[in-house]
Amino acid sequence: MQLLLVRHGEPLAVSDQAGGADPALSPQGHEQAAALGAWAAGAGGGGGGGGGGEKIVEIVVSGMRRAQETAAPAARALGLDAVVDPELAEFDAGRSSYQPVHERLGSDDPDWKRITDGYYPSFVDADGFTSRVRTAFGRIVERHRDAGRESVLVVCHAGVINTFLTGHLGLDRPLYFPLDHVGLSRVLVSRSGRIRVRSVNETGHVEGLL
Template identity: 80%
Template sequence: MQLLLVRHGEPLAVSDQVGGADPALSPQGHEQAAALGAWVAAGGEHVVEVVASGMRRAQETAAPAASALGLDVVVDPELAEFDVGRPDYQPVHARLGSDDPDWRRISEGWFPEFVDAEAFTARVKGAFGRIVDRHRDAGRDSVLVVCHAGVINTFLAGELGLARPLTFPLDHGGVSRVLVSRTGRVRVRSVNETGHVADVL
């Protein structure tokens, strides 16, 4: 089987949101989601399931692809980003050059200090493990998983044996491919393919 790991489209900024920031997509983010849907609709990947995290930006990104395929979005809250529950969210372009210590750590490839790295890594591993278990015998079928840069990076770092959990800069709507054999062998095939969203990045 093949996992197509997609970072959500560009979201809006949110401040002081009660219950935790859960922004919608920006207009450009919706364009990125539409481009992802068009790419999936072209049919080259044979997607049999669309999974999204419980966060709004991931579900809105997944929706056009699921609609094009005639599938429902399977929501897995365990695929939420490491900042879930925090009151503020600033998209990447608004944070570039910031002196914020959390952003500096992210830029250097490390989790912010507020993240329980062990617990987050275990959560991510468990979420992907459940997806693989559902589709281990799927052969050449693909599962589209729309989630977050930290989630995707953490999964890839674990499979590649990387020390830094946030190694790869990932674009909104970018796709990373992971192949999983019937025996459970995992191979990272590509990271951050952006051809399908190049016109809306």
């Protein structure tokens, strides 16, 4: 089977939201989501589209709004109901404010510096977050390990995808890869459970929208 890991589209900024910031996509983010839907329509039919001919049989999405809005066009295009897994939420879930990456560039915030250096922010329970991510992906793999050339589209977050990839690649920093909005990473899973990272952060399907 193949995991198609996609970071959500560009979100809006949110400040001091009671119950935790859960931003919607920006207009640019909605365009990126539409481009992902068009790509998935070609990939999902198994006819040699953007997914290399592997049919997309399931869409799994984080419980956060920006991920769900990103996945919605692909779900409509493929006629699938997205499976929501709250354990695919980003490490900032529950915090009162959210600032998109493009608004944080050049910031002197110590936690932003940690992220750009490839490490979790200081407020993250690294072991707990890593365990949560591994558990969520373990469930997906268990459901589809015998699926042959079928694919699962997983729409979630940069920290989640990085944690999964760097864990299997044995890298020394959990946030090693800068991932673009709606960037696509491919992971192959054999029937024996062997995991191989095939590509990281493909962006051809959103050319001109980053």
